[in-house]
Each structure stands twice: as C-alpha cells, then as structure tokens.
Amino acid sequence: MTTLVRGARQLLTLRGDSRPRRGAAMRELGIVANGAALIKDGVIVDAGPARRIEKLPAARRAREIDAAGRVVMPGFVDSHTHLVFGRPRLGDYEMRLAGASYAEIAAAGGGILSSMKAVRGMPAAQLEAQARASLAAMARHGTTTLEAKSGYALDEAGELKTLRVLARLNGHPLDIVPTYLGAHIVPPEYRGKPDAYIDWMAAEMMPQIRRRKLARFVDVYCDDGAFTIEQSRRYLEHARRLGFGLKIHAEQFAHMGAARLAVELEAASADHLEQAGDEDIRALAQSNTIATLLPGSVFHLGLRTYAPARALIEAGAAVALATDFNPGTSPTYSMQMVLSLACTEMRMSPAEAITAGTINGAHALRVSDRAGSLEPGKQGNLLLLDASDYRELPYYFGANNVHMTIKTPCPEQS
Numbered sequence: 001m002t003t004l005v006r007g008a009r010q011l012l013t014l015r016g017d018s019r020p021r022r023g024a025a026m027r028e029l030g031i032v033a034n035g036a037a038l039i040k041d042g043v044i045v046d047a048g049p050a051r052r053i054e055k056l057p058a059a060r061r062a063r064e065i066d067a068a069g070r071v072v073m074p075g076f077v078d079s080h081t082h083l084v085f086g087r088p089r090l091g092d093y094e095m096r097l098a099g100a101s102y103a104e105i106a107a108a109g110g111g112i113l114s115s116m117k118a119v120r121g122m123p124a125a126q127l128e129a130q131a132r133a134s135l136a137a138m139a140r141h142g143t144t145t146l147e148a149k150s151g152y153a154l155d156e157a158g159e160l161k162t163l164r165v166l167a168r169l170n171g172h173p174l175d176i177v178p179t180y181l182g183a184h185i186v187p188p189e190y191r192g193k194p195d196a197y198i199d200w201m202a203a204e205m206m207p208q209i210r211r212r213k214l215a216r217f218v219d220v221y222c223d224d225g226a227f228t229i230e231q232s233r234r235y236l237e238h239a240r241r242l243g244f245g246l247k248i249h250a251e252q253f254a255h256m257g258a259a260r261l262a263v264e265l266e267a268a269s270a271d272h273l274e275q276a277g278d279e280d281i282r283a284l285a286q287s288n289t290i291a292t293l294l295p296g297s298v299f300h301l302g303l304r305t306y307a308p309a310r311a312l313i314e315a316g317a318a319v320a321l322a323t324d325f326n327p328g329t330s331p332t333y334s335m336q337m338v339l340s341l342a343c344t345e346m347r348m349s350p351a352e353a354i355t356a357g358t359i360n361g362a363h364a365l366r367v368s369d370r371a372g373s374l375e376p377g378k379q380g381n382l383l384l385l386d387a388s389d390y391r392e393l394p395y396y397f398g399a400n401n402v403h404m405t406i407k408t409p410c411p412e413q414s
Ligand code: NIG
Pocket: 111, 112, 115, 221, 249, 252, 297, 324, 326, 327, 328, 329, 330
C-alpha cells in the first residue's frame, strides 16, 4: 500500500539531526513550499518538494491524497496524559469555579482520591470505553502518538487493569507509550506510611510491570501533599535499576527540587515546571532531560503562573508541550489548544510550539526514531490542516484546525 500526499502549500518536515531541538533550532520547521510525502507500508519513503517526490518510482502506483494547498505536518506527539480515569470530575470543577482550591476539593473527597475510587470500581471494559472515546477525540484533534499514565487506582489490581487497558488500546489506532504512575498520591491503605508504599511498589509492582512489559516509563508526582524529594528519589532509583525510563511531575504547585532530581537521574523528562527557578532552568539546559510544559492545567485551574518557557528556550533547554489530559486539572484532548496557550501565555513562537508538540515530544518518549517529523524511515503519521500558513494553527484558538489525521500502524505492531 503506497500513498502520495501532494499539494501541500507548506510541508512542515521538522527535519533535523537526531537530537532534541534547543534554542534557535526550535524555530526551524524544515518548511518545503509545494511539498509532497510518499508513504509505503506505513513508512515515509521521502518527504520534500513535490517535483522530486512525485518522480519517485513508487509514486506512480500510489493512492493520492490531495492536500489542496493546505499545511501538512507530522502528527502531534502528546507526551503526557492521564488517559484512563473512568469519568470526569464535574463536581470538582463547579466547586473550584465557586472558589474552592485544588487542596480544598481534595479534602472534601474530590480530587485524585475520587478518581481512584471510580477507577478501582470500574470494570476494565468500561475504562476501555472511556479511554477509547478519548483517543478518538485526540485523533480528530491531530494526535497520533501519546504517552498514557496509570495512577488512578494505586492498588495492584487496579493499576494492572489500567495498564492492560492501555496495552489493548495501543495501535487502535494511536500509538500509546505506557507509564506507571504508582506514586501519584499515597493510597488510603498506606495513609501515613509513604515509605512503606514505595517499598511495596518497588518490590511488588515494578518488577511485574517490567516483566510483562506493561510500562516503558515510571513517573512520580513530587509535590506538597504527594511525595517528597527523598521519597521520589528512592522510588525513581528503584525504577531505574529495573530499566524503566524516568519522568517526574516537577515543580507544579510547590518548588521541591524535582527538576534538578530529574537532571541528576537522567530522567527522560521533567514535566510541569510552573515553579521552576533559574537554577532549575540552567540544570535542564545543560542536560538531556526534556522540559515538558503543560499550560492546559494552568489554564483550566484558572492560575496565573505559567512555566518559564522563554527562559528555558533561551537558556538552551529542549522544551516539549503536552496536554496533561486528566479529569482534575487539564481536561483537553487538543494539542492545538495547548499550542495556543503556549504562544499567548508563555510567549513561545508558533514555530517553537510546533517543534515542542511534535519532535521534542517524541524525544520525551524516546520514540524520535519513528515519530515527530516527516523524514525517510519514520512512520507516516501526518496532518492536513485547514490552514495555508502554519501560524494559523495556534492563532485560530479553541477550534479544530485539523482537516485530516493520517495514522499508519506502528511497524512494531503490524
Ligand atoms: O498532572 N498533579 C498531579 N497529577 C495531575 C492531576 C491529577 C488529577 O487531578 O486528577 C496533573 O496535573
């Protein structure tokens, strides 16, 4: 099966070297005017000027998709989501709008704990239906690869149930990179005994998740009311020893030192960073840890402090953007909305935001060998935008500017 996508007024290839994009490189989208892309058996043969691509031998027998003057770009890589949560928290939302804080809502029985009760109690089929509907909405909004975390059950049966739902959904049709977020909050069974909970996760959960290949990453929520820096370190060191990649919810509400812990442990990413300071920015800039920013959660919570995106980019950190899709702080399917927030609220340029939502997201998931750009050998995952200039993407905010999402199977799964 060969497909030729032709007629792109702007083809955003995002071509470049194999490293995460930093500084000025974040503004280079590898734009080809009048571009085309040739995809064979799900893999990009080549993407570039139409006059060259259309002459390739395989293009002759190809099925054609006419972009008709639209922008064509790689599918979004949403590198931070809490996909499986059962049901939305609409009561929490209303309470917060009436003035209650995130902590007050949690104290009143809402928050992560209420999602925990919902997920524990739901049959896998029901969780799968919720996640499947969410994935369909993400696909319509242009996401083709996403990370998805467990962390709303916290007990053995529920976390394995969540991770198995993710394994079943992977590739149908979006590619899912699964993460174990056992250390989201301390569950009621271990109230007052966070260290015992960590010991249990390290001894009982992580080895079997690893053995069954149910997660590629392990994540921790390091914050007031969640896990301390020492607890996070111990938990992540266990995960690293078992061969997991590491991620940290870092400096979201309280400044904990988690960004520097991420750098020290060579985590794949440090996510959130709203409270990150100059030292954190410097450390991230000198590391290979991706600074993943989640402005959807700041927006939805009605807060004012966004992560210091400009300072991070100017210092040379590799910045990614993701939705943080979850029922408490960021119920959005839309990477497009995240890009609009990144531009308007964090002063990222449209080009930087697109880099952050594609190739740098792929680096945060360590799938940059197959996703995040339109280059030979990568998956044929691409978007046709209802736009003739890429800057329209963040500019027309709150709308779905994706005309078509093209998703081909991940080679590993086919
Ligand atoms: O990334 N901050 C911790 N975890 C999520 C929110 C989880 C929830 O409220 O359900 C986040 O914002």
